[in-house]
Amino acid sequence: MQIVLQQIINALSLGSIYALLALGYSMVYGIIKLINFAHGDIYMLGAFCAYYVISLWHFNFITALLTAMIVSALAGVVIEYFAYRPLRKSPRIAVLITAIGVSFLLENGMSYLVGSNARSFPQVMEQVNYNIGGIVISNIQILILATALILMVLLQVIIKKTKMGRAMRAVSVDPDAAELVGVNVNHTISFTFALGSALAGAGGILIGMYYNQIDPLMGMTPGIKAFVAAVLGGIGSVPGASLGGFLIGILETFFQSIGLSAYKDAVVYFVLIVILLFLPAGIFGKNTKEKV
Amino acid sequence: MAMLEVENLSVNYGVIQAVKGVSFKINEGEIVTLIGANGAGKSTIVKTISGLLKPKDGQITYQGKSIVKEKAPQIVLDGISQVPEGRHIFSGLTVMENLQMGAFLQKSGSEVNKGYQEIFERFPILQKRKNQDAATLSGGEQQMLAIGRALMAKPKLLLLDEPSMGLSPLYIQEIFKIIKELNEKGTTILLIEQNAKQALSIADRGYVLATGKIELTGTGQELLANPEVQKVYFGG
Numbered sequence: 001m002q003i004v005l006q007q008i009i010n011a012l013s014l015g016s017i018y019a020l021l022a023l024g025y026s027m028v029y030g031i032i033k034l035i036n037f038a039h040g041d042i043y044m045l046g047a048f049c050a051y052y053v054i055s056l057w058h059f060n061f062i063t064a065l066l067t068a069m070i071v072s073a074l075a076g077v078v079i080e081y082f083a084y085r086p087l088r089k090s091p092r093i094a095v096l097i098t099a100i101g102v103s104f105l106l107e108n109g110m111s112y113l114v115g116s117n118a119r120s121f122p123q124v125m126e127q128v129n130y131n132i133g134g135i136v137i138s139n140i141q142i143l144i145l146a147t148a149l150i151l152m153v154l155l156q157v158i159i160k161k162t163k164m165g166r167a168m169r170a171v172s173v174d175p176d177a178a179e180l181v182g183v184n185v186n187h188t189i190s191f192t193f194a195l196g197s198a199l200a201g202a203g204g205i206l207i208g209m210y211y212n213q214i215d216p217l218m219g220m221t222p223g224i225k226a227f228v229a230a231v232l233g234g235i236g237s238v239p240g241a242s243l244g245g246f247l248i249g250i251l252e253t254f255f256q257s258i259g260l261s262a263y264k265d266a267v268v269y270f271v272l273i274v275i276l277l278f279l280p281a282g283i284f285g286k287n288t289k290e291k292v
Numbered sequence: 293m294a295m296l297e298v299e300n301l302s303v304n305y306g307v308i309q310a311v312k313g314v315s316f317k318i319n320e321g322e323i324v325t326l327i328g329a330n331g332a333g334k335s336t337i338v339k340t341i342s343g344l345l346k347p348k349d350g351q352i353t354y355q356g357k358s359i360v361k362e363k364a365p366q367i368v369l370d371g372i373s374q375v376p377e378g379r380h381i382f383s384g385l386t387v388m389e390n391l392q393m394g395a396f397l398q399k400s401g402s403e404v405n406k407g408y409q410e411i412f413e414r415f416p417i418l419q420k421r422k423n424q425d426a427a428t429l430s431g432g433e434q435q436m437l438a439i440g441r442a443l444m445a446k447p448k449l450l451l452l453d454e455p456s457m458g459l460s461p462l463y464i465q466e467i468f469k470i471i472k473e474l475n476e477k478g479t480t481i482l483l484i485e486q487n488a489k490q491a492l493s494i495a496d497r498g499y500v501l502a503t504g505k506i507e508l509t510g511t512g513q514e515l516l517a518n519p520e521v522q523k524v525y526f527g528g
Binding site: 163166167169170173174176177178179180181182183184 | 342343344363364365368369373374376380381382383384385389392393394396397441442444445
């Protein structure tokens, strides 16, 4: 029982990071129907940004988190502006290939700039382990989970309650009609990229704290896993992305805990295959029917 | 001076030239209708007025200034709102949120609240359904919502693209009655319709469009009585 609870704690902190990443995938897909394969690399940028401000300027957790989020948001907006916007009217496959290109550019660009070897993430705070009835929880795990949950709630509030959030939802269901009520579609898309990328940046600093290690290629695997999480939850759905992230985290931790660490990535990809075969719309996905 | 003047407008839709040198005008306070079969270029014209499409050639003048270079949101601010063909309400957003979207560019909160009151008075059914997902409304209710959403922007000129499409006869009557009432309250209206008889019977003036060109023009009554129009649209 203790082991199960312990693993659930571990799964939740990892899952919350996947959830943050999956949210960005899902939001961007919702608004421009693009699987943004560069999303995982934005999360890497967030991690590196946090790495530098913590080790060079000794930022504390909150300021490092905010800096990583702002820098990632800017990166996301710039990438959308230069790489995706000119292709807005092109076939979707062209944009998809561009996204893969942007991903390679970021990975190799960072390898070139900072070197490709892994570096250890600076300790932003002293790790303290709490032992509650035999279950060990570190303050870092609590911090990761709390940060992720706060950001998810904040995102939900922005999407549901603010004018910009309504505009995002309107553009994602019907961009032409949104323009006809006066929404600037380009600004709304930029805003969506900023939000999604900021969450990825937050995920980056959290994963740095979780694994204590970062490198320029760190975005590849978590990026794909978060994509699987978004598909599992129903791509385009915000609650779906959160749930998908947690489920993938739980699944991975479970396979690790029964001694099949070597297969933990394979299991996630297997889930993708199963989902695409049997539940292509995902858990919260809707089969959209057009009413004429 | 005309409120809206379209001169020699040509628009390409993909590779096809959908509108070929169309000119017409709308005076303040009028109901003007453009009628014509599928593919005549009616929707292309309203989309161009609203700024969703850019013309190849020609001029659109609204209240004395050219609006062909303006983007859609600016045109809404100028006072031209469109109720698009097929309604295009925002599914997944509630009825209330759809109306809020209609007021997207409105600055004054009290004006917006007054706007909701007016819409709910005109369409009581929308008030009853205000927290419902707009996609769950019936076709006629969605059309009312689409009109309500456009009205939230306080337009001086309302463009209605096929408002009667796909509605039951009862709703069609209702929608045309509403259009007439809106006009009496001071909104100028450009009505695009395939339902020529109904449209002409409430219109001050009409234009008949075929394959991208204006074929006939006259007052609503003249066109209703015109033998050519009768032959094509009323079967005899």
